[in-house]
Structures are given as structure tokens and as C-alpha cells.
Amino acid sequence: MITGVAAQGERLRLSLSGVTDMDAASHLVGRSLLAREDDLPGDLGRDDLRVVMGREVVDEARGVVGTIEDVFETPANDLWSVRGPYGEVLVPVVGDIVMGQDEQGRWLVRLPRGLVEVNAS
Numbered sequence: 001m002i003t004g005v006a007a008q009g010e011r012l013r014l015s016l017s018g019v020t021d022m023d024a025a026s027h028l029v030g031r032s033l034l035a036r037e038d039d040l041p042g043d044l045g046r047d048d049l050r051v052v053m054g055r056e057v058v059d060e061a062r063g064v065v066g067t068i069e070d071v072f073e074t075p076a077n078d079l080w081s082v083r084g085p086y087g088e089v090l091v092p093v094v095g096d097i098v099m100g101q102d103e104q105g106r107w108l109v110r111l112p113r114g115l116v117e118v119n120a121s
Helices: 022-026 116-118
Strands: 001-009 013-017 056-059 061-072 077-082 087-092 097-101 106-111
Touching: 056 077, 061 087, 087 116
Parallel strands: 056 106
Antiparallel strands: 001 013, 056 061, 061 077, 077 087, 097 106
């Protein structure tokens, strides 16, 4: 099962259940992987700038947070710079916060309490 996807240049880097070390991964190099779209994680593409830039971000409690204007790479995780009615909000791109995309291509998030207030400028 695919457990995660991240952009790596022009390719995607996949995390697969059961593949926990380099030895296990080395047996998969150069192979093709077929997956049903329904089996792909909801966060597919959240690390791909072509997929996220200019997209609207909607929080389940607050509604529209704004539009992604920039992406900052940090050692822990990426941060989306989202500008909208709350000013600039820095949204950590992690599974507990970014829930996936809706049919309109908007990113659905579950922002922790206080994040908008702390980050809003």
C-alpha cells in the first residue's frame, strides 16, 4: 500500500508499507508500480509546487483561509504561505493538518486552534 508521496525533482518518491529500509527498497528500483486512484493517499501532490501554487485552502472550521502564495521548505516539513482574510497564515504541510483536495482542487485542512491567530500578520 502507498503510504506517502513526495516530489523529488521531476519524479515522485513513494513510501510503501512494508518497505522500511534501504535493502527492501533496493529491490524495487527501476520497477513499475500500478495503483488504483482510490488507493492513492489523499495528500498526493501536496509537495508538488505545480499542484499547490495558487490553490485555495479551506479549513473545516473557519472556511476559506486564502490562496497558497509560496512554499517554504524546512527540515521538518514544508510550510504553505497562505494569504487571505486572516492575512498570511503559515500552514504546516503534515498529514494531521492537510486532509487532501476536494473536487474543485481546493486543499482541505484542519488547522490547530491558535494557528491562525499566531501566524496571521
